[in-house]
Amino acid sequence: MTLTNWAGNYTYGATEVHRPRSVEELRELVARSPRIRALGTRHCFNDLADDPAALVALDGLEAAPEIDEAARTVTVTGGTRYGTLAQALHPAGWAVHNLASLPHISVAGAVATATHGSGDRSRNLAAAVAGLELVGPDGSLRTVRRGDADFDGSVVALGALGVAARVTLDIEPTYDVAQEVHLDLPWREALAHLDEITGSADSVSLFTDWTGDSIQQVWRKTRVTDSYALRTDFFGTTPADGPRHPLPGIDPVNCTAQLGEPGPWHDRLPHFRMDFTPSNGDELQSEYLVPRAHAVAALEAVRALADRIAPLLQVTEVRTIAGDDLWLSTASGGDRVGLHFTWLPRQPEVAALLPTIEAALAQFDARPHWGKLFADADRDLARLYPRWDDFRSLVARTDPDGVFRNAYLDRHVL
Structure with missing residues (x-):
């Protein structure tokens, strides 16, 4: 196999x-x-x-999502993909608060790794979890709910506490979103007005290759209200005259609708359409999340490495994530800005460069995304998470024989 x-x-x-x-x-x-x-x-x-x-x-556990309108929650099996969930929620008049750029990822996998979308006021996908049903090492089914003593340590748990058979998520009434793309944001404007730019819509993504004087694209996703109007004047940018793909020269046919055309939340919050199944991607990915207060300095530190980054890069996406209280969430303890790198498939060269990027971001307490590439050597992740020792104790109590341990957890966590 x-x-x-x-x-x-x-x-x-x-x-x-x-x-x-x-x-x-x-x-x-x-x-x-x-x-x-x-x-x-x-x-x-x-x-x-x-x-x-x-x-x-867990994809064989696929079952119809169970909506509890009184509790404003939905319960799904762990292998359910967000696209499948959306197709059940929206016709019934419901939605989740946010989605990642791809709707094809599973709920349990996204939750376990603190995967996120974007938005100053939007927490990561794990923050929507109201309850988990975990299969423990002896096969018993353990339920943890928001408010339980161990809940905040059990959501973003990297698979160390068991297999998430079912996940219960908060939901809210469905809503429409309009997506606009703006081109060539001057770096001077981005650094001087970053808070205004990321706060100008419910979800904002900046796409850059770090070269030149401008950020190539700004994607803005706004919940549609009676006061919604297209932004034509936006910090020196030019409104896109047609659909765009985040990568230059790529046909945007599989991207979600742009040009300010309103549509259901699940057809706008992801960057890519749900009926588009990504092929095996010729790419690698890394991401580092820094405290919001250090965002501008972190951007400047990475920009200083542009000549080393650009030859290996397809694009970087800059996003914001609201803080939460989940112990191993990359946004635990306060708002974060994510610097996401989509690399060319040149792993030895990317791996050689990552320690340089991490050294530049170390002074800002950058947290690597758990599910993406980061440097294995000389990691000191414990200092970045105040509840680190509590999590280790929770794992020791829950899985004393190490049924769910693996080499990754041994290197980085346990």
């Missing part, structure tokens, strides 16, 4: 991949497995989800 991740840069070492068809079958599988890890949609760029013994994929 040869199984790779979405990008093709990582080959899983597991000798078995199980696909249970029910939660009971999942529980029996975990109970008889000395070592096992949950596998999502394989959009992870490192070995976080791997184990040489066995993996369990």
